[in-house]
Amino acid sequence: MNAAAKIPVSVITGFLGSGKTTLLGKLLRHPGMNRVAVIINELGEQSIDHDLVQTSSEQMMVLDNGCLCCRVRGDLQETLVDLWMKRRNGETIDFNRVVIETTGLADPAPVIHTMITDTSVCNTYTLDAIITLVDAVNGNEQLDTLEEPVKQAAVADRLVITKTDLADPAEVEVLETRLRELNPHAAIIRCVMGDLDPSFLVDVGVRHREASEKAIENWLGSESFVPVQGAGSASAIPGGRLAASAPARRLPKGQHTAGVDSFCLYYDTPFSWKTFSVAMEVLTSLRGPDLLRVKGLLDIEGEPGPVVVQGVQHLFHPPVTLDAWPSADHRSRLVFITRNIPRAMIENLVGAILATAASAPAVPAKADATQAS
Amino acid sequence: MAISGNLGGGSSPSREMAFNMKLLGAHELNGNGNVGEGISIQKTRDGRRILWVAHESAPTNFTGIDVTDPRKPKVVIQTQLPHSRVRSNSLDVVGDVMCVAYQTRDLGAKPAGFELFDISKPEEPKSISFFDCSGPHSRGVHMVWFVDGKTVHISSGAEDFEPHDPRDDQIYRIIDVSNLSKPTEVGRWWAPGTKKGDKETWRTDPGGKELGRTGYRVHNTCVWPQRPDRAYLGYIDYGAVVLDISDRTNPKMVSRWTHRPAFHHSLMPLFSRDLMVMSDESTQDGAKDWPMLVWMLDAKDERYPTSISTLPMPPVETFSKRGGRFGAHNLHDNVPVETSHCSEEIIYCAMFNGGVRIYDTKNPYQPQEIGYYVPAAPALSPAGAAQMNDIWVDENRLVYTVDRLAGGIYILETTF
Incomplete structure (x- = not known):
């Protein structure tokens, strides 16, 4: 099946405290994101902005803007397949995009592996973009000392440097240069409090056979x-x-x-x-x-x-x-x-x-x- | 992981469902939104595009809709039938000529046949000729296949055809219309044994009649230019039949494929791939006749079609409860005319309350659903759900679909 016929999936990753939840909360308020199913890894940090959530007692819920939100305790593959079955069955909104927020400690590779190799997932979904957030205040140190942030940045299609208003501008410059060195193919953007145009993060992958x-x-x-x-x-x-x-x-x-x-x-x-x-x-x-x-x-x-x-x-x-x-x-x-x-x-x-x-x-x-x- | 909670409204037939398809325009056809199995598009000499549809039942005969702007369809003509116990159901258009079927409810009634119209002025269709198929054991014409301007292939009764069982009244007839004013029958074929006087034993499926069969009568009768020597028939309970019509006066059966004595509706070859697509028709509400499916057949040897897969349907457990029929019905038949899109890989299906569904058969052993559109239940639909009855895909890949009971027409674009 043409990739364009499948539901695009964006994976948002980034180390603990990098601002994933803040970014997601802002994104989901954007009118163009009203048919999104959000999958949040339960091992993550605090829950998504409570102002957006109608109820927090269910594993899957509809947000105020019409998005679908669910939390993964178990298998991502199972969740994605269930979501599709519900959609096809008319039991969910007709979501046309999935955003997966991974836990800050996660190695993103297993999520990507699921997206690109699991037949039942690949039949319906296509990986659109891996978006990695890097905290401007702590990013340099994390890259120096930890393995996960390096890997998260290396696999990204889009890199978002967050909290740039709180960091020394010289440090931000160094961080951006390091990220560009680490992953030259990913576009980089700076972001404060999740204020970001969603167009930077969506439709990144080659989804059309007649792609420009x-x-x-x-x-x-x-x-x-x-x-x-x-x-x-x-x-x-x-x-x-x-x-x-x-x-x-x-x-x-x-x-x-x-x-x-x-x-x-x-x-x-x-x-x-x-x-x-x-x-x-x-x-x-x-x-x-x-x-x-x-x-x-x-x-x-x-x-x-x-x-x-x-x-x-x-x-x-x-x-x-x-x-x-x-x-x-x-x-x-x-x-x-x-x-x-x-x-x-x-x-x-x-x-x-x-x-x-x-x-x-x-x-x-x-x-x-x-x-x- | 269990999924629970309010997920956005449940599976309600009052809510539209869409995947990779987007509604551009719709029209309820002035309160006559009951459309049959006849859709075709005419390009007029003044540059308009007219969508012609035949209605499923009286009082409306056919409707012409200007779809030049698919977002603003406009009815330009709507005609009435002579009485309430006849319907048109099927039509085809070639250039400025339209062929319309007439099928009566009662044996021996009229008009029972097909009529050719000059539609060069769509607002003023002019009858060219009428081919009469009425007879004591005939209800007339159920389907027409008119794609070359010279021949009409019909499923019909005939004045001189008396079946053993009145449910077996429609046979395959080939009508030469190269002189549009004088349609002339040149050949016919029926399931051996169904006609009184046949030497064959008519019941060829053991127990077929006892299974509550619908009839050994023909439904779709299609011939494509790639194989003008072949006719592809959906022969309801008898099966999917390939005929050799190289001698049109004496058609011969090449093969017959059946999964059970159920409603074999249409058979469409994918010539370049040695495949065929066979669609059933569900005819009972609540999917009581489930499973009614679309079958992929290997046809490397046309004498021995072999089932290799079916197109994946949405869950019957849900859709059987949505109201009306659920299951396979019409395909977009790769109609070989200028205003039709033809694909050997993408299959477009109308599936009653399952809406319209699009499948990628690049891997014919594992077809993939790549789009669907299920309209919200039309306001006046007695089924309480959409009942998509037929589908046409134009040369620009816009999808036209129709509701059987009330909704009229829907015009969609695909977004894949």
Whole structure:
């Protein structure tokens, strides 16, 4: 099913005290968010703004603005499926978006895994965006000392720096630069008391097969990377396929965030689906836990348009083929956010597999290939 | 996790339900909102778009609605039937010619047949000719299929056709209308054994009659340009039938597929995929005849259609209680005319109180529902719920659907 036919899901994450509940409370007052089902992890902080809640005694409730709100004690997958069944049964409002607020202590990866791999969930929902909030007052210290905030920021599609009115402006600048270094593909916005235009947070993902160039770039964030020719350039890769890139800005030594790197690889000639699948299978089996996020727009042999792929750690979302290339640039591009994986390692791995494929007999078409997972 | 509490109004038929579909416009047709199984769109020479609908029962015959602006549909013509014991139910339009069915309640009554109209001026339909199908054992024409301007394929009785059982009165007839003024029958076919005098044993399903069957009569009779030598029939209790009509004077059965002696309504091939879609029709309120489904059939070998899946329906436990009928009925039949959208992957269905539902069959073994629209119960509906009876998807992918009892027409856009 076309991703656009599914209900988009936004995941709001962020460390304890980063302002998730405040942001959600403000968002839900926005008129454009009146058909939203909100799922709140019960392990989170205080309950959602009580002014918005008709009753707090039920696990699922309708908020004053018409939103649906439910609290997850158990399985997220079960909750999402139940929600859909209720909607289809006419027993809920016709919600057209789901927002999941995760607990501040959560590793967001399991939530993302549920969204991109659980068949019963994927049939109905599509992951639109991961929105990570970072507290301007404590963010730098948290990035220095804790693992979860780093991972939360690394997997985000949108980064929101909160409480900027309470922090030293110089600290905010450093934090923003660190976040940009950590995750160049995510747009960053500063926010005070949850005042934010919802359009920054919704319709981030590629949901239409006829998606525009801008929509794709917004999602992929590959424009954030400045292509450079360097080690591992065309001569190092059989077929002259690679044009590597590097982060646009560098922090002074000592202010990097432990082991996290991000980069975008470009490939000039089409992949066979088999080759790409093998490359990702090898990569995920070797270093899955450290592949924090992978997004790609691929030129696959035999496909009329680009193929959108995305993965988190060892799991990949089913690929989606767009109707047509949105621009004349048909290069494959792959954005990686990794932990303790040097870019050269991925370049060399993909290069070796491409070299093997180039010297091998013809490979099967996509339909016969195994999906990377 | 248990879900409880007030979730927004419960499953009430008075509330509209929508997923990936949005209502653009609606019209109750001047109090005659009971629409049958005939929808078609005409592009007029002056640039308008006229939606033609046949009514499910008297007194209204057919209505023409200007849907050039789908947000502001306007009735431009509404005609009346000669008496209350006849209905039109079905129509088709090719260019400026419209074919309208007439079916009587009583055997031997008139008018029973079909009528061709010149609708070049939609406000003034002019009768071109009438093809009479009346007879002592006939109620006339239930459905017409008129898509090439030259042939009308009908489910109908005939003056000279006497079935063993009066419920088996509709057979497949091929009528040449290349001369619009002189329709001429060129061929016919019926389930072997249903006609008195047939050498075959008419009851071919053991116990079929005892199961309370509806009849061994034909419903939809469709022929597409991709296979002009094939007719695809929904033959109610007899099954879904593929006919070889390369010799139209002597149709021959290629295959017959049935899941049980239930209401096989229509059969639509997906030619490029070697698949067929077969829709049942639910005919009993409260889903008493459940399950009435839409079946995906593998047709790699057309002689042996094989069921591979059904389109997923919303829960019968809920919808059987919403009022009126619930279950499969008409598909958008990929009607091969200029004003119709044809898809080999997306299936559009009208499902009575289940509303209209859209399915992606890219994986035919696991079809996915990708959109639905269930209108709020029409104000005067005796069922207390919407009863979506038929569906048309135009070349711009706007969806037109009709209520069987009171609601008239609904015009929708899809948002996927």
